[in-house]
Amino acid sequence: MTTEAQILANRRNASLSTGPKTRRGKARSRREGYGPGARSQGAAITEAGRADPRWIEERAAGFLRAAYSGASEEEKAMRKRAAELARKIGEAERAVAAYLERAGRIVEDRRRAAEAGGPGRVLELSRRLMAWEQSAAADSSDGAGRILGELEGSRAGRAWLIRTWRWIREWLGRKGRFGVMDRYRLVRALGHDPIHVARLPRVREVFAALNALDPRGGLDGEAFFARARELAAGCDPMARDSLAWREAAGTFASAEEARAFLLNLVDERVRRLEALQAASDAEPAGREALAVMAAVEGLRREVEAMGRELLRVVEDLQRMRKGGPRAVEGDAIRPAAASGPEVRSRQGEGGTAKRLRPAWRGRGRTPCRGHGGRGGGAATPRSSGASPPAAVPEPWRSRGVAAIPPRPPGGARIGAGFVPSLECRVTAPRTGAAPVWPVEKGSKAFRGGDLGVGIRSGSRDERTQARAATGGRIDGPGEGPRVHPAGPTRRGRRGRLRLRLTGAAIPTRLVNASGGGKGRGPSLPRWRLATRRAGPVESRRAMSQPFELEQAAAVAAVRRAARLCQAVRRGIRPEVLDKKDKSPVTVADFGSQALVCRALLESFPEDPVIAEEDSAELRQASNAAVLGQVVAHVRGVGGGESLVDATAEDVCGWIDRGGTAEYRDRFWTIDPIDGTKGFLRNEQYAVALALVVGGRVVVGALACPNLAVRGEGGPTGGVGVVFTAVRGGGAFAFPLDEAIAMEPVPIRVNAADDPAAMRFCESVESGHSAHGDAAAIAAKLGIAAPPIRMDSQAKYGVVARGEADVYLRMPTRADYREKIWDHAAGALVIEEAGGVVTDVAGRPLEFRHGRELSANRGVVATNGRIHDRVIRAIADLGLAPGA
Ligand SMILES: Nc1ncnc2c1ncn2[C@@H]1O[C@H](COP(=O)(O)O)[C@@H](O)[C@H]1OP(=O)(O)O
Ligand SMILES: [Mg+2]
Structure with a gap:
């Protein structure tokens, strides 16, 4: 970490430096800016993504050390980004190493499991696990964790463990006293040694439960610890001292509660072992090893992408330091109107591209203000092309059209389509201008909505903002998706946008259709573009999809949280519910949130x-x-x-x-x-x-x-x-x-169009959605089937997979505003399954007002086909407040 003193010293040094004067000197200095040895390794720089990530990391660190600190905010932000990328690359590399080690361990475990699989070995291991005399020291090779690991690794070992747990379950359900050996066996079967009882909260809880069941609980527990201390005589005295029972928070209120807890624990173990047993037939080690390799592959791709971005940032910083941007600034913001917007292929007209490259300075660091349309600001060029016709309109054409060959050589065939990737460098003309680039339709598939648009621009956050602002947005048949750079732009600010078009569409033109400044009406475009085609993309799978990592993390998080909820649910006894005690849901609620947030x-x-x-x-x-x-x-x-x-x-x-x-x-x-x-x-x-x-x-x-x-x-x-x-x-x-183990299945909403065959769903709670209003709407539409009533966003899932056609959430109170977390995930699932989600007045849900959907009332989610009819029916019945 750079210290404050270092920063100040750098700043002082920088103010003394006048820098090289000649072009050669500047070039040399630029190379050296990467740190010592950069000249000899110049090839590695141009090999951007392929460079050794560690090498990149070292270069970046060297550069950052060498960089002076009297920098603009923009430069500071870029340096911060570079440091962050370097750190992440390091982390990812370490993760790769850990994964590979794990893959090695899996192979080793498999070998050992095969060896351990014989009945003789299982007998020996089981004896070692359960006979206390055998395991005096806490850290001996007889550690329960190790033995258990080996047993779990073999079919015969798992079968023995399942039998043992069933036997434990039997005596836990029956007995009222738990002596020294009972306690010992339970602790060891859980994979712990006596010394863990005092240290691990999970085991303490088991002991608390045994004590609650055992009228002599305290005494039996003490006897256990006395024996443990005796056997741990050879251990560190600290360890011996810790072998004592201390009352833990969260003791059990009753013996029944304690027994339920213990039985639940055993059931969980048995279930897990049975699942392992079932999965072993499908060669789990092989599958796990494959999963590890897939994770490694994914990480490597990430590292490569980060490496490329890091080098771009470093290059740009370098340019910035050498005064590049100023040298061309006037040129870059020169109105392009006189000669039409300049759009160059970097491959075809490298000279121009090179001249433009230094002109790129920022990465659109302006905050994202939306993506045009609603709330996009007064001067969005949407106003200059509110509903563009199918073909590129003449006025735009006259401003210049970037012609792209219909079959870009950079595009690779994916089934029936192409994946071209275009890179555009842009310079904003003036404050408030928010350009829109319609990409002209190229094929039927495009009209069918089979096109995704993503923008890469600047930092990860901006990229994701920009992607979200534009990703996959299809304005309708005959129109191109519009590309909105992230937010308002500042005069003379430059940015780079990478536009990737996927699917069967072959874009024929990229139209530069920037609108005018505030209050001036449309003006001629001043954006200059340089387009570049990316290299071939071999397959859709090989491409890193937008938000791939986010999705993987989100799925893993909700899965784990759901497991917690299930575990809490299993532990609820009917009498708790009879007492209207809400604490189980509180436990699950907090536990689930903790896991997801973590x-x-x-x-x-x-x-x-x-x-x-x-x-x-x-x-x-x-x-x-x-x-x-x-x-x-x-x-x-x-x-x-x-x-x-x-x-x-x-x-x-x-x-x-x-x-x-x-x-x-x-x-x-x-x-x-x-x-x-x-x-x-x-x-x-x-x-x-x-x-x-x-x-x-x-x-x-x-x-x-x-x-x-x-x-x-x-x-x-x-x-x-x-x-x-x-x-x-x-x-x-x-x-x-x-x-x-199975692949996710794509889901689609129901394609039915006839209300008589449709079903609608709503909340169970009439306090959450007005049942009477929904019934009136259904009657008006001709939906005859009774409503499907269910709690939660499961309703969204049910509509998304076509089991219902409409989800109605009709307001019950004038002052209630829906919460964003009650709808965000579900709404996207329905939309992506082909459905439509709005509020009761037909307005899109707005997730930009904090915790609530404060601009919306109620929710209507449908299979899409019937949506307009539902909204009309609501309006006709006077049930859309404020519409
Ligand atoms: N008056 C209301 N109108 C609509 N939704 C409500 C209302 N009161 C509470 N909710 C929310 O409805 C959600 C459950 O919806 P459903 O009935 O479809 O399962 C809960 O998140 C609940 O919020 P909360 O968790 O604050 O009680
Ligand atoms: Mg909720």
């Missing part, structure tokens, strides 16, 4: 999160028991070593990561348990997570633990479904249960 913190530490809960209530002394349970559940299903020792403070901290209240250009929103009433009734509920960028939901993940698995298949045909979607990438569903 996952986001790990993967996207800078992203703000708007979530339903905060930990203030949980931290109150009166809620200590609830907090204890939340922590226990988080540790229990958190998985991995890292969560085993999570403290109450950690958990509260994770929960509070969701405390953002205001709108941000990029944020996540979580509903840790949507449909709490459904959860308590053991009916429908959901864990919902969505990423909103530039005011649009771009990633959604929805886990519905009690929703039937349908077309998603799976050998169990059981319950628990995950829905997910990325904007422009379609919607998918797959079983929640990870033991069911």
Whole structure:
């Protein structure tokens, strides 16, 4: 880390430097700016993405050290980005190494498991696990963790473990006293040694439960510790001292509660082992190794992309330092109108491109103000082309059209289509101008909506904003999608946009159609473009999809959180519900949010999160028991070593990561348990997570633990479904249960058009959606079937996979505003499945007002075909307030 003193010293040094005067001197200095040795390794720089990431990291660090600090805000931001990229590259490389090590371990484990598979070996291991005399020292090679690992690795070992757990279950359900050996066996079967009992909260909880069941609990526990201390005589005295029982927070209120907890714990173990056993037939090690390799591949691609970006940033910084931008600034902002906008192929007209390259300075660091249309500012050129005709209109044509050969050589065939990628460098003409570049339609498939548009511009955040602002937006048949650079632009500011068109469309023209400045009406475009085709893309799979990482993280997070909810749900006894005790849902709510926030913190530490809960209530002394349970559940299903020792403070901290209240250009929103009433009734509920960028939901993940698995298949045909979607990438569903290995299945809304054959769904709670209003709407439309009533966003899933056609959420109170987390994920899933989601007045849902959909009332989600008719019916019945 650079210290303040170093920064000041750099700044002083920089002010003394006048820099090289000659072109050669400047060139040399530029090369040396990368740090010592850059000249000899120049080839590695031009090999951008292929360069060794460590080398890049070192170069970047060298450059950053050498860079002076008397920099503009823009330069500082770029340097920060470079440092961040360098750090991330390092992290990703370390992760790759860890993955590879894991792959090696998997192979080794497999070999050992094969060896351990014989009955003789299992007998030996089981004896070592259960006979106390054999394992005196806590850290001996007889550590329970190791033995258990080996047993779990073989079929025979797992069978023995399942039998053992069933036997433990039997005596836990029956017995009232738990002596020294009972306790020892239970601890060892859990994979721990006596010394862990005092240290690991999970094991302490087991002991607390045994004590609650055992009238001599304290004495039996003490006897256990006395024996443990005796056997640990050879250990460190500190370890011996720690072998004593201390009362933990969250003890059990009754013996029944304690027994339920223990039986639940055993059931979880048995289930896990059975799942492992079932999966072993399908060569799990092989599959896991494949998954590891896929993860490595993904990480490597990320590293390559980051490496390329880092080098671009470093190059640009270099240019900036050498005064490049100023030298061409006047040139770059020169109105292009006189000769028409300049659009050059960098391949075909490299000379021009080279001249333009130094002109690029910024990366559109202006905040994203939306993407045109609603709220896009007064001077958006949408006004100059509110509804562009199918062909490029003459006025635009006269301003210049960038002709791109119909079959770009850079495009590669993917099935029937091409994937060209164009890179454009732009300079903003003046404040407030927000250009729009329609890309002319090229084929039928384009009209069918089979086109995604993404922009790469500047930092990751801006890229994602820009992508979201434009990604996959199709304005309708006969029109091109519009490309809106991120937000308002400043005079003379330059940016680079990378426009990637995917699908069957072959863009024939890129039209530069910048509008005029504020209040002046349309003016001639002043944007200059340089286009470049990217290299061939071999297959759609090989391409890193937008928000791929975000989607993977979101799905993993909701899956894990759903597991927690299921575990809490299983532990609820009927009498708790009879007492109308809401604490189970509170435990699941907080636990779920903690896990999701933690996952986001790990993967996207800078992203703000708007979530339903905060930990203030949980931290109150009166809620200590609830907090204890939340922590226990988080540790229990958190998985991995890292969560085993999570403290109450950690958990509260994770929960509070969701405390953002205001709108941000990029944020996540979580509903840790949507449909709490459904959860308590053991009916429908959901864990919902969505990423909103530039005011649009771009990633959604929805886990519905009690929703039937349908077309998603799976050998169990059981319950628990995950829905997910990325904007422009379609919607998918797959079983929640990870033991069911299957590819996500694309889902589509129902194509039916006849209301008589349609079904609609609504909340179970009439306080959440006016049932009477919905019935009137259905009657008016001619929907005869009774409503499907279910809690939570599962309704969105049901419409998205075609089991219902309409979801009506009719306002019950004038002052209620829907919460964004109740709709973000579900709405995207329906939209990506081909449906439409608006409020009751037909307005799109606006996720740019903080925690609430304050510009909307109610929600109407449909299969798309009937949407207009539903909105009309609502209006005719006078049920759309303020419409
Ligand atoms: N008056 C209301 N109108 C609409 N939704 C509401 C209302 N009151 C609460 N909700 C929210 O409805 C969601 C459940 O919807 P559903 O009935 O479809 O399962 C919950 O998130 C709940 O919020 P909260 O969690 O604050 O109670
Ligand atoms: Mg909710």
